[in-house]
Amino acid sequence: MKKNTSPRSVAFIAGLLAAVLSTLIIAIASRDILISVINFAVVLGICYLVFNYLLQEFVYNKIKLIYKSIYRFKTHNPKELKALDKNINDPIETVSKEVLAWMLENRKEIDQLQKQENFRREFLGNVSHELKTPIQSIQGYIHTLLDGALEDKKVNRLFLTKASKSTERLIELVDELTSISELEGDKSPLDIELFDLVKLTEEVLEMVENLAKDKNVAIHFKKQNAKIVIVEADKSKIRQVLVNLVVNAIKYGKSGGQILIGYYDMDKNILTEISDDGEGIAEEHLPRLFERFYRTDSGRSRDQGGSGLGLAIVKHIIEAHKQTINVRSTLGVGSTFGFTLKKG
Numbered sequence: 043m044k045k046n047t048s049p050r051s052v053a054f055i056a057g058l059l060a061a062v063l064s065t066l067i068i069a070i071a072s073r074d075i076l077i078s079v080i081n082f083a084v085v086l087g088i089c090y091l092v093f094n095y096l097l098q099e100f101v102y103n104k105i106k107l108i109y110k111s112i113y114r115f116k117t118h119n120p121k122e123l124k125a126l127d128k129n130i131n132d133p134i135e136t137v138s139k140e141v142l143a144w145m146l147e148n149r150k151e152i153d154q155l156q157k158q159e160n161f162r163r164e165f166l167g168n169v170s171h172e173l174k175t176p177i178q179s180i181q182g183y184i185h186t187l188l189d190g191a192l193e194d195k196k197v198n199r200l201f202l203t204k205a206s207k208s209t210e211r212l213i214e215l216v217d218e219l220t221s222i223s224e225l226e227g228d229k230s231p232l233d234i235e236l237f238d239l240v241k242l243t244e245e246v247l248e249m250v251e252n253l254a255k256d257k258n259v260a261i262h263f264k265k266q267n268a269k270i271v272i273v274e275a276d277k278s279k280i281r282q283v284l285v286n287l288v289v290n291a292i293k294y295g296k297s298g299g300q301i302l303i304g305y306y307d308m309d310k311n312i313l314t315e316i317s318d319d320g321e322g323i324a325e326e327h328l329p330r331l332f333e334r335f336y337r338t339d340s341g342r343s344r345d346q347g348g349s350g351l352g353l354a355i356v357k358h359i360i361e362a363h364k365q366t367i368n369v370r371s372t373l374g375v376g377s378t379f380g381f382t383l384k385k386g
Contacts, residue, residue: 052093053089053090053093056089056093057088057089057093058086060085060089061082061089062082065078065081173212173215176208176209176211176212177208177212179204179205180205180208180209180212183204183205183208184205186201187201215351218352221355222334222355225358225359225362232276232362233276234275234276235274235275236272236274236386237272237273238272239272239273239280240267240269240270240271240305242281243263243284245281246281246284246288250285250288250292253289253292254292254301257292259291259295259296259297259299259300260300261301262302263304264302271305272385273312273383274384274386276363279362280383282355283356286353287316287356287381288303288316290353291318291320292318294321295319295320295376296318296320296321296376299319301316302315302317303315303316303317304317309385310385311382311384311385312382312383312384313381314380314381315378315379315380316379317377318376318378319375319376321373321376322371322372322374322375324373328369328370328371332353332354332357333354334350335354336350356381363383365382365384367379367381367382368381
């Protein structure tokens with residue numbers, strides 16, 4: 043980068059130009075070389091001193107003051123502020139860099155705020171839609187009963203049962219939103235303990251056994267798996283993670299297909315992978331898959347009974363353990379979700 047000219051250099055150049063110009067005029071008028079030389083020296087000296095003083099006092103020092111103000115805004119260390127005058131050789135260049143850095147930083151902040159605003163707007167819209175659906179169903183059943191169906195024994199129990207299911211869905215949705223809020227705000231502390239991840243997975247598979255039978259999906263452990271895999275984590279929350287991922291694999295896997303569960307030793311961590319052989323997920327959806335209410339196919343997801351919060355909760359739980367979760371998928375082949383836990 044080309045360095046900015048110093049005040050002394052600017053003052054000297056300006057004084058030199060003034061001295062040369064005045065000397066030429068005097069030389070032409072008087073034709074006296076001695077007077078011309080004296081004039082040149084005097085004008086050069088006076089102009090240099092005057093220009094240098096003006097530049098230092100009214101330009102350079104003002105710019106240095108601006109930079110000190112910028113730096114003071116960034117740091118509260120008095121020692122650094124005291125050493126500022128000694129360290130700045132070219133405040134103009136320094137201020138230019140600081141202003142450019144400030145602009146870039148603010149542009150990033152503005153972009154981030156815009157993204158957050160878009161996310162907030164999208165989130166509120168999704169919450170409203172998800173809450174409105176069961177509420178409208180409950181309202182419709184109640185109004186129908188009040189309009190006379192309550193006296194009809196053939197439909198009153200049916201409508202009450204459907205209203206009850208909608209109420210359960212509403213409660214489930216509110217509970218999941220509460221869980222995410224607690225995880226984000228660290229209001230749900232982890233109860234860390236040592237446990238066998240294989241045994242916990244077997245318990246989860248017993249819980250979802252009927253769902254797997256209905257879909258005719260076989261669930262297997264990979265042959266190379268260890269019989270016992272000890273991890274250090276919150277057992278109840280990891281059970282929630284496994285339930286979400288296995289249920290998702292059953293729902294979106296191929297009917298009559300299979301799900302594979304594998305454990306891999308990653309030195310200090312254990313990687314757990316759950317793979318299905320379903321339709322797979324398009325690549326453009328993968329970066330947003332763990333966002334709240336995000337669905338790759340909203341209609342199909344609602345038909346399957348999903349709230350769009352399961353994977354967001356899974357992500358928060360794993361990140362609360364200071365671990366990572368990822369997904370890879372190929373259309374027509376299937377999807378694999380993997381997460382790590384600290385080895386016990």
